[in-house]
Each structure stands twice: as structure tokens, then as C-alpha cells.
Amino acid sequence: MIEFSHAYKVYSGTTSPIHALKDINLRIEKGEFVFLTGPSGAGKTTLFKLLSAYDRPTSGKICVSGFDVNQMTSQQIPYFRRHLGVVYQDFRLLRQRTVFENVALPLEIRRERSRYIKARVEEVLEQVSLFHKRNEYPNQLSGGEQQRASIARALIHHPNVLLADEPTGNLDPELAREIVAIFDKINAQGTTVFIATHDHELVKSRSRRTIELKDGAIV
Amino acid sequence: MINAWSHLRRSVRFQPLVQLTTFTVLVASFLVLIIAVTFQQNFASVLTHWGRQVKVDVYMQDSATDVQTAAVKSKIESSRLFANIHYFTKDQAAARFKDRMGKYLPGLLDDLGADNPLPASFELEATKGVVSQRAYEHLLAFARALKKQAGVDDVSYGQGWVENYASALHAFSVSVVVLMFVLLIGAAFVVGNAVGNSVTQRRDEIEIMELFGATRSMIIRPYIFEGFAMGFAAAATALIFAHGLYSYEYKVMSQSLSFWNFQSSMRFLSAARIFLALLSGAFLGGLSAYLWARKVATGWAAAEAK
Numbered sequence: 211m212i213e214f215s216h217a218y219k220v221y222s223g224t225t226s227p228i229h230a231l232k233d234i235n236l237r238i239e240k241g242e243f244v245f246l247t248g249p250s251g252a253g254k255t256t257l258f259k260l261l262s263a264y265d266r267p268t269s270g271k272i273c274v275s276g277f278d279v280n281q282m283t284s285q286q287i288p289y290f291r292r293h294l295g296v297v298y299q300d301f302r303l304l305r306q307r308t309v310f311e312n313v314a315l316p317l318e319i320r321r322e323r324s325r326y327i328k329a330r331v332e333e334v335l336e337q338v339s340l341f342h343k344r345n346e347y348p349n350q351l352s353g354g355e356q357q358r359a360s361i362a363r364a365l366i367h368h369p370n371v372l373l374a375d376e377p378t379g380n381l382d383p384e385l386a387r388e389i390v391a392i393f394d395k396i397n398a399q400g401t402t403v404f405i406a407t408h409d410h411e412l413v414k415s416r417s418r419r420t421i422e423l424k425d426g427a428i429v
Numbered sequence: 430m431i432n433a434w435s436h437l438r439r440s441v442r443f444q445p446l447v448q449l450t451t452f453t454v455l456v457a458s459f460l461v462l463i464i465a466v467t468f469q470q471n472f473a474s475v476l477t478h479w480g481r482q483v484k485v486d487v488y489m490q491d492s493a494t495d496v497q498t499a500a501v502k503s504k505i506e507s508s509r510l511f512a513n514i515h516y517f518t519k520d521q522a523a524a525r526f527k528d529r530m531g532k533y534l535p536g537l538l539d540d541l542g543a544d545n546p547l548p549a550s551f552e553l554e555a556t557k558g559v560v561s562q563r564a565y566e567h568l569l570a571f572a573r574a575l576k577k578q579a580g581v582d583d584v585s586y587g588q589g590w591v592e593n594y595a596s597a598l599h600a601f602s603v604s605v606v607v608l609m610f611v612l613l614i615g616a617a618f619v620v621g622n623a624v625g626n627s628v629t630q631r632r633d634e635i636e637i638m639e640l641f642g643a644t645r646s647m648i649i650r651p652y653i654f655e656g657f658a659m660g661f662a663a664a665a666t667a668l669i670f671a672h673g674l675y676s677y678e679y680k681v682m683s684q685s686l687s688f689w690n691f692q693s694s695m696r697f698l699s700a701a702r703i704f705l706a707l708l709s710g711a712f713l714g715g716l717s718a719y720l721w722a723r724k725v726a727t728g729w730a731a732a733e734a735k
């Protein structure tokens with residue numbers, strides 16, 4: 211389902227190159243629930259960026275859902291990305307669209323029927339307790355609310371793989387538990403779930419497979 | 430198209446300042462172009478108006494026979510260069526002269542009958558006027574040939590004036606073509622940059638659309654539509670301003686400068702040119718938006734963001 215072999219990512223830093231990921235090898239099977247942990251700056255976000263075709267690896271091979279991410283043609287990229295649900299650490303909500311419109315985006319891109327879109331968006335917004343904010347704009351929301359909107363958007367199209375980068379970072383413990391319960395539920399329905407977090411309590415509270423990163427390498 | 434409309438609505442709602450700035454720049458660029466075209470068109474038609482008034486006088490020698498006069502007349506007619514060919518005999522010339530000048534010089538011309546110094550002449554009007562270098566060269570060649578004809582004393586066509594006029598017209602049309610070209614390039618550049626700026630201000634939107642699987646054409650199309658609509662609206666606005674300016678000029682011309690009768694040959698852009706202006710505006714806006722959106726939406730816009 212997800213496979214990294216000898217993946218490297220080097221950023222051209224201002225003074226010297228930054229080796230953000232070094233020789234990453236990992237394999238995650240379909241339907242697994244995996245945590246990615248490690249201190250800030252360890253390379254978690256970078257790993258997710260390579261995984262979601264947000265950015266290209268410097269070298270190495272990355273396969274997701276049968277796509278070789280580094281070999282895809284530019285025509286294939288959008289269709290590959292539609293298989294994924296991604297919660298970005300910085301949310302990446304469209305400023306000019308309401309919560310409803312933001313959450314509906316993946317379905318609009320797939321050209322679903324508007325009646326289905328409305329029903330599905332309302333259902334997911336209920337799940338993340340954001341239904342009452344559906345007509346607000348992102349700048350009218352708290353950090354936690356923006357995070358939940360971006361989680362709703364990642365779930366809306368029943369993705370094969372859910373990637374969530376620090377999805378509970380801005381939530382209080384109770385909401386965090388609710389969100390993780392949602393992840394458990396969609397994992398139970400067959401979705402592969404991969405969550406990056408530095409929240410040790412969260413990881414400890416579940417007995418799930420954990421991959422730890424440190425200075426860009428798996429430990 | 431529904432997406433394109435909501436895109437347009439959002440642009441206006443969330444970036445009124447950027448959109449207004451872009452719009453203003455577009456209107457200004459188009460206005461300059463439209464004014465230049467209108468001016469060129471009217472200047473050319475004023476010149477043409479004058480060119481049409483070119484008159485040619487063919488003075489006959491006093492010794493010219495009737496046969497020679499008839500030969501001159503048929504030569505003029507067969508040239509097809511002239512309309513309104515009038516022949517005035519010596520007596521008619523004298524009568525006309527007296528008629529025009531008599532009241533200023535009473536008595537002076539009474540004894541003209543005996544020793545009439547005025548020649549017989551043909552008065553001709555150039556059919557199509559002298560509105561091009563070629564027409565001028567034709568006229569010149571014909572006048573020279575006619576002058577050598579038996580019985581012809583002299584041919585006058587306001588030589589100096591027509592000559593200057595023809596070369597001015599030529600220089601004018603060449604420089605107008607150059608000026609238009611420069612203006613057009615400049616306007617295209619300014620419009621392209623203004624539209625480009627308004628597109629790149631929204632690159633985060635393009636990045637996010639890409640990240641959630643929108644294809645390149647899905648992303649670019651609403652921008653093209655927006656550029657197209659903006660270009661069209663700016664061209665329409667510029668036309669309205671230009672027409673306002675034109676009407677004002679027309680009023681001034683017919684009130685203060687009516688002596689020259691400029692206003693009779695003044696015209697605003699024809700319907701075809703108005704249509705062309707709207708179309709070019711829309712096309713330029715759409716094309717710029719397309720080029721800029723295409724440049725941002727590489728498929729890796731998020732990773733390429735600085």
C-alpha cells in the first residue's frame with residue numbers, strides 16, 4: 211500500500227543543504243493504522259509531503275496505492291492525489307470559501323452531484339462538530355475549528371489512505387479524543403490511516419504500530 | 430461555467446482592490462489605444478477631406494485653335510482622373526472676374542473687352558482627390574504631359590501645396606503604423622502584467638486546488654474566464670470614456686473651429702471597430718490569464734512556492 215525504499219530529501223537551505231530525510235525504508239499494508247512520531251524538525255511533515263506528491267524526493271522510490279510517486283506523469287498526479295485524504299499541518303483551507311465549500315472541494319473536483327455533495331458535507335461536518343460553522347470563512351474560525359474543517363475535507367471522499375499531520379495539535383484533549391475516534395472508525399471501514407504526531411499521550415493511549423523519526427532517519 | 434462564475438464572484442468579493450487596480454490599468458491601456466486609433470482615423474479623414482478639394486486649372490494659350498482645345502478636352506476626359514470638367518472662354522473668364530472683383534474696383538475693368546488679358550481655361554476637380562502618394566504621382570505625371578500638349582500654356586494644381594500635402598500624408602501614415610505597433614506592444618505588456626499580478630496573488634488557491642486533485646484545465650479555466658470578462662469590461666469602459674472625449678472634441682470643433690469644417694469629416698469608431706476593440710480586449714485579458722495561470726499551475730505549485 212505504502213512503500214518507501216532508500217528515499218532521500220535534501221532541501222537547498224540558505225547556507226548549506228538540509229538533509230531532511232535520510233535513507234527512509236518502510237512498508238505499510240492496506241488497512242493499517244500507524245503513528246509517525248518524533249520531535250519537531252525530525253522530518254515528519256517532509257515524509258508526508260513525499261507520500262502525498264506534494265513534493266518530489268531527491269532520490270529513492272516511493273509507491274502508494276500502486277502509483278510510483280516519482281515516475282508519475284503530470285496527467286496522473288491529480289488522479290493519484292484524489293486517492294488520498296490529507297490533513298496538512300497548516301490546514302491549507304481556501305480563504306475565499308466557506309467551511310462548507312472547503313469541505314466540499316474534493317467532491318466538487320470529482321464532479322459529484324450537488325445533492326450528494328450537500329448531504330455528504332453535512333454528515334461529515336456533524337462528525338467533526340462543525341455543522342454550526344458551515345457558512346463561516348476560515349479566518350472567522352479558531353485554530354481548532356480550522357483543523358477540524360481540514361479533517362472533514364480529508365474524509366469527505368472516502369479516501370484509500372488518510373494522512374494527518376499533527377491533526378490534534380490545536381485541539382483540547384476531549385476534542386482530540388473524538389477526532390481520533392473518527393480515525394479509528396474509518397480505519398475499521400478499511401482506510402489506511404497514517405498519523406504524524408509528537409503527542410506521546412495520544413500514541414500511548416492506543417496500542418498501534420509506531421514509526422519514530424529522528425534527524426530525518428527512522429530509529 | 431458555473432464554477433467560472435463563482436470564481437469571478439469570489440475574486441470581486443475578496444480581492445476588490447486587486448481587481449479594481451487591474452481593471453483600472455486595463456481601462457487606461459485600452460483608452461490610450463482607442464484614442465490613438467480614433468485620432469488617426471479622424472486626422473486621416475480630415476486630410477482626405479482637404480485632399481478631395483484639389484482643383485486643377487489648365488490655362489490655354491490665346492493662340493489655341495478650336496481643334497487644339499477640343500483635343501485637350503478629350504485628353505482630360507479620357508484620363509478619368511477628373512470630375513466636373515468646366516471650360517471657360519476668355520470672355521467668360523473676364524465676365525466672371527468682373528463679377529467677383531467689380532464691386533471692389535469699379536470702373537477699372539470697364540475697358541477689358543478690347544484687350545482681355547485673362548486666358549481661356551479648363552477647371553477640373555480630381556475625382557478621388559489626392560489622398561495617397563500614388564494619386565499624387567498620377568496627377569503629377571498627367572499635368573506634365575498635358576503641359577506639353579499643343580495650345581496649353583500652363584497647368585496649375587497648387588503644386589507646392591499638393592506636394593507637401595502628399596508627403597505629409599505619407600509620413601503620417603507610416604508613423605501611425607509604427608506608433609500603433611509600439612502602443613499595442615506596450616498595452617499588451619501592461620495588461621499581461623496586471624492580469625498576471627492578480628493571478629499570482631491567488632497562487633495559494635491554485636496550490637490547494639492542485640493538492641486536492643484538480644486537473645490543470647480545471648484550475649486554469651476559471652482564470653481564463655475571469656481574464657476574458659475583465660478584458661471585455663475594460664474595453665467597454667474605455668470605449669465609453671473615449672466616446673465621451675470624442676463628443677466633447679466634436680463640440681469644440683463645431684463651435685470654435687467651425688471655419689475649418691473639421692467636424693463634417695469627424696467620425697467615432699465604426700461598429701466593426703468597436704466590436705473588434707471589445708473582442709481584442711477580451712482576448713488579451715483571457716490570453717494573459719491563461720499564460721500566467723499556466724505558469725503557476727505546474728502540478729507542483731505548492732512545492733514550488735517560495
Ligand SMILES: Nc1ncnc2c1ncn2[C@@H]1O[C@H](COP(=O)(O)OP(=O)(O)O)[C@@H](O)[C@H]1O
Pocket residue numbers: 221222223228229230248249250251252253254255256257
Ligand atoms: N521547504 C523547506 N526548505 C528548507 N528546509 C526545510 C523545508 N521544509 C522543511 N525543512 C527542514 O527540514 C527539516 C524537517 O522539517 P519537517 O519535515 O517540517 O519536520 P517535522 O514535521 O518533523 O517538524 C527541518 O530542519 C526543516 O527546517
Ligand SMILES: [Mg+2]
Pocket residue numbers: 254255256299375
Ligand atoms: Mg511537521
